[in-house]
Amino acid sequence: MLAGAHRLKGEGRDVVVGAAETHGRAETNALLQGLEVLPRRAVSYHGVVLQEFDLDAALMRRPQLIIVDELAHSNPAEARHPKRYQDVEELLAAGIDVWTALNIQHIESLSDVVSSITGIAVREVVPDTVLENADDVVLVDITPDELIQRLKDGKIYLPATAQRAADNFLQAGNLTALRELALRRTAQRVDDEMVDYLRQRAIEGPWPTAERIMVCVGSDALSEKVVRAAARLANGLNAPWLAVHLARPAEAAGDPDHLKRIDDSLALATRLGAQILRHTAFDIANEALRIAQRENITQIVVGRSKPGWLKTALGRSLPDALLRRSNGLAIHVISDEGVRTHAPWRWPKIPQPALFAALVSVAAAIPVAVGINQLLPLSNLSMVFLTAVLFCAVRFGTWSATIASVLSFLAYNFFFIPPRYTLTIASPQELLSLFVFLLVAIFTGSLTGRVRGQSVAALARVKQIQSLLDFSGKLSATVKSDDVLWAIATHAASTVEGQSIILLRRGEGDLQILAAMPPEDDLGTSDWAAARWAADHGDTAGWNTGTLPSAHFLFLPLRTPYAVIGCIGVRPGSGKLSDETRRLVDGLVGQSSVALERTRLVSEAADARTTAEAEKLRATLLSSISHDFRTPLASIVGSISALRSLGAKMPAEDREDLLANIEEEAQHLSRFVTNLLDMTKFEGGAVQPRHDAIDAVEVAMAVVRRAKAIWPDRVFQTRWGSNAMPMQSDASLLEQLMFNLVENACKYTPIDTPITVAASQNLDRVILTVEDQGTGIPPEELERVFEKFHRVAPGDGRPSGTGLGLAICKAIAASLGGTIHAESPAAAGHGARFVVNLPVGT
Numbered sequence: 001m002l003a004g005a006h007r008l009k010g011e012g013r014d015v016v017v018g019a020a021e022t023h024g025r026a027e028t029n030a031l032l033q034g035l036e037v038l039p040r041r042a043v044s045y046h047g048v049v050l051q052e053f054d055l056d057a058a059l060m061r062r063p064q065l066i067i068v069d070e071l072a073h074s075n076p077a078e079a080r081h082p083k084r085y086q087d088v089e090e091l092l093a094a095g096i097d098v099w100t101a102l103n104i105q106h107i108e109s110l111s112d113v114v115s116s117i118t119g120i121a122v123r124e125v126v127p128d129t130v131l132e133n134a135d136d137v138v139l140v141d142i143t144p145d146e147l148i149q150r151l152k153d154g155k156i157y158l159p160a161t162a163q164r165a166a167d168n169f170l171q172a173g174n175l176t177a178l179r180e181l182a183l184r185r186t187a188q189r190v191d192d193e194m195v196d197y198l199r200q201r202a203i204e205g206p207w208p209t210a211e212r213i214m215v216c217v218g219s220d221a222l223s224e225k226v227v228r229a230a231a232r233l234a235n236g237l238n239a240p241w242l243a244v245h246l247a248r249p250a251e252a253a254g255d256p257d258h259l260k261r262i263d264d265s266l267a268l269a270t271r272l273g274a275q276i277l278r279h280t281a282f283d284i285a286n287e288a289l290r291i292a293q294r295e296n297i298t299q300i301v302v303g304r305s306k307p308g309w310l311k312t313a314l315g316r317s318l319p320d321a322l323l324r325r326s327n328g329l330a331i332h333v334i335s336d337e338g339v340r341t342h343a344p345w346r347w348p349k350i351p352q353p354a355l356f357a358a359l360v361s362v363a364a365a366i367p368v369a370v371g372i373n374q375l376l377p378l379s380n381l382s383m384v385f386l387t388a389v390l391f392c393a394v395r396f397g398t399w400s401a402t403i404a405s406v407l408s409f410l411a412y413n414f415f416f417i418p419p420r421y422t423l424t425i426a427s428p429q430e431l432l433s434l435f436v437f438l439l440v441a442i443f444t445g446s447l448t449g450r451v452r453g454q455s456v457a458a459l460a461r462v463k464q465i466q467s468l469l470d471f472s473g474k475l476s477a478t479v480k481s482d483d484v485l486w487a488i489a490t491h492a493a494s495t496v497e498g499q500s501i502i503l504l505r506r507g508e509g510d511l512q513i514l515a516a517m518p519p520e521d522d523l524g525t526s527d528w529a530a531a532r533w534a535a536d537h538g539d540t541a542g543w544n545t546g547t548l549p550s551a552h553f554l555f556l557p558l559r560t561p562y563a564v565i566g567c568i569g570v571r572p573g574s575g576k577l578s579d580e581t582r583r584l585v586d587g588l589v590g591q592s593s594v595a596l597e598r599t600r601l602v603s604e605a606a607d608a609r610t611t612a613e614a615e616k617l618r619a620t621l622l623s624s625i626s627h628d629f630r631t632p633l634a635s636i637v638g639s640i641s642a643l644r645s646l647g648a649k650m651p652a653e654d655r656e657d658l659l660a661n662i663e664e665e666a667q668h669l670s671r672f673v674t675n676l677l678d679m680t681k682f683e684g685g686a687v688q689p690r691h692d693a694i695d696a697v698e699v700a701m702a703v704v705r706r707a708k709a710i711w712p713d714r715v716f717q718t719r720w721g722s723n724a725m726p727m728q729s730d731a732s733l734l735e736q737l738m739f740n741l742v743e744n745a746c747k748y749t750p751i752d753t754p755i756t757v758a759a760s761q762n763l764d765r766v767i768l769t770v771e772d773q774g775t776g777i778p779p780e781e782l783e784r785v786f787e788k789f790h791r792v793a794p795g796d797g798r799p800s801g802t803g804l805g806l807a808i809c810k811a812i813a814a815s816l817g818g819t820i821h822a823e824s825p826a827a828a829g830h831g832a833r834f835v836v837n838l839p840v841g842t
Helices: 002-010 026-032 055-061 084-093 108-118 128-132 144-152 159-167 172-200 222-237 256-271 284-294 309-314 318-325 352-375 382-396 398-416 428-476 481-496 525-537 579-646 652-684 696-710 731-748 805-815
Strands: 015-019 041-045 048-052 065-068 097-100 213-216 241-247 275-280 299-304 330-335 499-505 511-517 554-559 564-571 692-695 716-720 726-729 755-762 765-771 819-823 833-839
Touching (some): 015 055, 065 084, 144 172, 213 222, 222 256, 241 284, 284 318, 318 330, 481 511, 499 525, 525 564, 696 726, 696 765, 731 755
Parallel strands (some): 015 065, 065 097, 213 299, 241 275, 299 330, 716 755
Antiparallel strands (some): 499 511, 554 564, 765 833, 819 833
């Protein structure tokens, strides 16, 4: 790699060495000369300072190509990734090319084969997918003799290390086997590339048959060996493969150690590129064949540990059942040779309540049987003890029922079979009956206990489904974003029986903590780093993952169809997260993403409606302004043009008419602009009414005097309840309100009909009205007449107003603490009345 780096550097490529393990070799140190080497990061580990690859420095330097040696190396605990190959994956994701190296024993699917050959456990492994995703693979191969000679010459390790390697791992036989593995693995890679080339160019030839592999994963130690064997088979056939775990209902909530082994085996299958599937079934073999038929599986891989006589008698040996029932499927059976599939036998851990229940139940059955025997002498009292066995099975499970069966066997023999009060049996018939009773009790108790286990597992699944259903119901009934966030945080904390936290990104900014249960407003440095990683890369990070595992929270990204909007962090209270709980959390995250996306769409829809209304208002405003400005301006421009061109020739009366028209239209424009400014002030909250002592009658009289001066040919009538109506209000705003109503009445009322202005007082309210005898207002328009720019045509051909006068009246009435409404017809079946209701105030 270093020699190639020098060549590329000479060609002008930006090449950097990120990590090169020299192991004290002089020739390797010499090759580093002339290359840019990134400084290492010093890390303290158990009192020893280690020099580790600095991933952040590499990302900041961002070369075209970086060399990172020892791909299978394990990073320190506080590093972002536990393994160096994960650092390489992040470099690749950032667009940086990487050259790296690893030994054949570090490929995960081959590690068990290497261990069986060399007798040395391989702890540093790299998933096969890393090798499969590489753009190029170069095999560095020399003969075992030459390699051993290089080892002796000190060209691989320092003398002390080299001697240990020669005595243990690097022996001629081991090296030959490893060389064969490396050649086969590289040949498989070359074959895959050749097949891809032929397919891309549509070159005809004998294509490999499309195979699909399925591996059955169990709970014993053989499972990992079976998974690796299936991975090698799938890689050799270039076939997709499926890892399936099948459990009986009673086993779904079984031994935690068994569940952990299952999870570890399935995690291994995932790393090796398998698709994962879990199922529950009573008949495991039949379900496996059904899945194989549905998924178009051609070959099944299954492990075979030595079955007990009971499993064989009951037909519960999976390999035998598959071999009997398979039809056209290839079955690969992996034996347990060299694998310790069972732990040393030890007394089972029997729960104390189960043991106590068995003792108490049998002890209670003895006096009951004695009493029955005295009242009703019976030849067989075993049913009393069988009842105790069933009670223990139903309430405390199989172990309690088994113990109760043995105790019942001894008690029945001791108290009821002659000779009594001894464990000897005089009659062969009694001996046969006693052993039949023992077998019946054990089988009945075992079956009843299994049914109980199945019911417990079913109840657990029902609770999980009910939990997701309740959560879905809460989310569907919640619209506000804050309520959705708190519902998610509360349910997530309840699911893991610990803590939860939700972080979302607002726009282009950083993540923000928006909800947490229990409430939390900050995170540690490692948790922030894991949260940002999950949100930026759309992958899980933090506790119990391969990215920043030192964090306290497990962060899962919130994905929507458009982007990753944030992440949810959970921290189990027990420090453990079972597979069932993890699946619940994954379901919760999926529903949460949908709910948050829904709230976003609701918000966007509301914004879209607001924007549409604003556009409609803007269009209406432009239309109204253009009309209300164009008409008077055209009249003014026409009058001025006539005066300038024909002024001297015009009679004096015509000139006066044109000047009066200019003045009238200019006043109209002035009133329109004033109304626009007033409406803007009211909507912006810029108008603050005063609270002076005024007289409502005086204000109404002033409005009438002003109207008579402007419209001398109009008839105005007044009606006052009393000569004075004192109130606390703003005289100028009240006068503007009344004048706008009078002006509106003048527009819609014939000249020869009167307009009535009235005022009255009702307890603590002052009521002002303006009534006309015009055409009136249609019933459907009574509320809309107060909307901005809404106009009702007079019906006699005259133009309507600007649509702002009544809107300003409504705004003034609201600012004064009152109301306004319209009534039509007002009197005699026609006309309109506007009623203003204002508080008197104090």
